[in-house]
Amino acid sequence: MPLSLPQLFSFSSSAPRYAGISTPSTFCDRFVEPEKGTSDASGMLGEGGEGEGEKVFDYVICGGGTAGCVLASRLSEDPSLRILLIEAGESDQKLLFSRIPAGWPNLFKTPADYAPTTIPQPSLRNRTLYQPRGKMLGGCSAMNAQCVQWCAPGDYDLWEKKGATGWGWTNLEPYFRKAEGFVPDASQPGIGSDRGTEGVWKSRHPGEAATNEITKAFVETGPKVGVPHNPDLNRATNTSGITRFQAHIDARGQRSSTSAAYLPSSVYTRPNLCILTRTTVERLVLSSDGTKCVGVVLAQEKDPKKGRFVARASRDVILSLGSFGSPQLLQCSGIGPRATLEKAGVECVVENDGVGEGLKDHVLAGVFFEVRKGSSWEWVKDPVKTLPSLIRWLTTGTGPLSSNMAEAAAFLRSSDVSPTGDVVVKRAKEGERSGADLEIITAPVWYLNHTLTPPPNTSGDYFTMASTVLHPHSSGSVKISSGSVWDMPLIDPGYLKDPRDVEVLLAGLRLIRRMSTTSPLSSYLLKPTSPSMTPEEFATATDEQLLEHATETAETIYHPMGSCKIGPRDEGGAIDPSLRVYGLSNVRVCDASVFPDTVSGHPVAAVIAVAEKFADMLKAEVLESKGARL
Template sequence: MTDKEFDYIVVGAGSAGCVLAARLSEDPATRVLLLEAGPPDNSPWIHLPIGYGKTMWSPVYNWRFETDPDPGMNGRRIYWPRGKTLGGSSSINGLIYIRGQREDYDHWAELGNTGWGYDDVLPWFIKSEGNQRVGDMPLHGQDGPLKVSDIGAKHELIEAFISGAEQIGVPRTDDFNGARQEGAGYYQLNTFNGLRCSTAKAYLAPAKRRPNLRIETEAFAAGVVIEGRRAVGVRYRQGGEMKTARCTAEVLLSAGAIQSPQLLQLSGIGPRALLDQLGVPVVHDARGVGENLQDHLQIRLGYECTKPITTNDQLNSWIGQARLGIEWLSHRTGALAIGINQGGCFMRALKDANGKPEAATPDIQFHVATLSADMAGGKVHPYSGFTMSVCQLRPESRGHVRARSRDPFEAPEMQPNYLSKELDRRTAVAGVRAARAIAHSPAMRPYVKREVKPGPDAATDEELLEFCRNNGATIFHPSGTCKMGNDTLAVVDARLRVHGIGGLRVVDCSVMPTLVSGNTNGPVVMMAEKAVDMIRQDAKDPIRFP
């Protein structure tokens, strides 16, 4: 295929882009170009789950973004890792498979996004999922490309955490993606046979040899080519040369919540005031492009364990490392096959004056790791340690992403405005107190030698909030910057088409009007699966779907 022979151009081979390219190219008459700014996913650290610690800081496979100084974080810049390879962030994330709550999607529908209620999207969750569990599971899929696996052996520390959560009133669960999210238990992971199952592995690998699919890596998109009011191609840099690819049907932006809005802005689609400031000719004045930024702020509590049963102990010993390797090679199990977080909890932490939960559904999520380090992906501590991380599920704080200049290769301004709303500040403190309550439970107390962070000096709400400001970090879920809807800040409609421009859609986390209550990779795969069906419908009925 030549550069002018495409029907669809997909920008970004990440969690959504791999799904789009693979599914659209199932039709041999449909010609698809997939552009990825990073290299192929060849590193063994991508495919080995514990390699998360390596790719977290990789200059090759990670964009390694930083936010602007955030007032809510006492002026700190927050490190934002994002995947830069085939599979995108699904190739470097923590592997946890969570859909969110029914109410998340019903709220999207209530906002005017027809077809995005929970009952509407459930078929695409099921279609995408290949769950290892057998038996009657009406809410799950077993034949889908995205593999979902149980964590094999139970861990003494995670069992204590689950029991501790039960002792403070949170029930045990074996399925966070079932009829009810609330509970404590083990996560299911996007792994298969001890290896990571990214969307590059699940979707793109089986499609790579199709003659109607062209995959270009190290192809950095610089802007959308727009003629009149229609997208007709993409400009990109590859091998030091600027190139242009054209398409006859649609351009599909899947560059993520940071770069999709930046690409739109530099293509003349965005707030007029910003475009005028940048010197970019206005194609379409769209106020909401880059606004509505949301993220889950993670607060990490660190503990020293009384027993040498943590992953720290294994990684800090040559014998322990050897045993980890042997276990993985022999059985494809153990810490190398799991990554970082094994257990978790969804609970209602924020209470009113009478001690009753303020939220009808869980408002915080725990990620429990049998290791400890100064930061996610950092070198583990020399002592036996574990981590309980908490995040607010539905933050009210809103930030923005804005291009700094007309240079597409300069990272945009990223301002999350963490903890700028009172509810978020109260929930952060309540989350820390909930973690402490579990740590102090009869089941967990025998395993806690000391609380390293925040430590005994932080006791009042004010002191705990200051700890959150000084130590909070992303849990890697920036979303919302090209929101779906019909209000003045909406960028795309319910079929993910950019308002005011033909032949252009956005399909990634940026279109979420509000964050889902949990990890975002599974929902993005669902959204891409649904988007493919909408694209096919629209192509067959252009009068009904112009």
């Protein structure tokens, strides 16, 4: 029979009542399995805790996103541990547009998306920018463009220099390999010989049938303007160059989200793992002295009359809610900068100035080209025209719908781009980053405003190239707007506040212009289509005109990081190298918010590697505590 929350959290009369939470009334009658719906989970929990007969978990994981699914899977490998995973959304496995690699833009602004927006960005004409965030098991790994990058080893070594002891490249590299199950593809022979092949998170090249002809022309054009071809970015010796992306897509042609990879039926049926979906963590319940978290408050609806529940943790409460959600929950619970909390009407229980500060994101500015008729994937947006490809994908897992859409990119240092857009690769000077700070990402479709703004000619074909700032000097913050997690926080990435970021963006736009006039790519492109300039103006545009275009069209590339970063407390760090929140003994954070600085590419693999390593750290702590009791 289905398991209700009162069955999970039955409190005895001797149990303490925290912050006015009374004995819960029924509001959730489901224990949701990731793939199938409901299941009988009776008897799954042992007894323990402070109250007689109470049901207590060892670890409560708040957020079933990219990192949360990894943690739930790995921690529940120990049958002596009782794990609760809480997710506000549904299962990604119920969503066809998540499982189809090319379907992810169809998830934007649906119930599977939190769909927050930034506050007005002064450097982008005071625009408020939409920030897609996955609200489902698998989180953003179930809604992203599936680009797999380990990123530059120097990124992680810099983390360690900034105080993240134990999180350097040599510490993390084994976990990239552990996680990954690379599937070789006949179209890319010889790639992946030194990659992880046994991991549950599958990755591969989508294949020839899933790679657009313009994408291939883009990759071939790179060396002609000075960008060397690199068939495999995921090598420690070379993470730059122009390439076709490897994607987290399995051998069946389906997205390998962390939900699909880490929570198959063999895992979610473990008797010591409970997964609750459609359940929101409202706040942390702190001990009377404010030094420990004794549980979390759960709800399914904002209406306070619908009842609330407290899930208790005997070991740790882990926040894996992402770079917006994790600092928001901490602040709503009275943990964060005093001024931020008081302005929102929340009592400051644990003052921690790093919570919510230091947010960074990769910002991009696209250039949109009308191309030869029939040479793009634009037709995929038409349900009728897509039907034959859908049937092909459903039956064989191949074809255009197995494309990740963001099929290729170039990674380089912006300082190597000349004023004419040509690239001359130079050796990094002492103290300079050796990895890329600039990405030129492509998609064989019109991609203005996340595809939400239609092209000028809806029957035309389009190709998008975008300049992306990988290591922004600009940063911002996440601050609560009220004491309720149901209200969106104030998100300020601070895009292009620092003029150095503008220079990187402009270097990318100059490179895009140069590539657009170089064969074989130029043979496909008819004309650039810009809201702010004509094709003729684009060809001769000054940096000021290019920047005008950028500020009108720039958007996120979905990589917010660093809002609860690892680092010394007196240098803006929110958590220590054990991922423990300063000021609390048993609250940990594990998601992209802990990154001390940005990475040189798409961060999903880094999030998974961090979660894999953190799971091993927690297991070691459990063994140590068991040894201490013997």
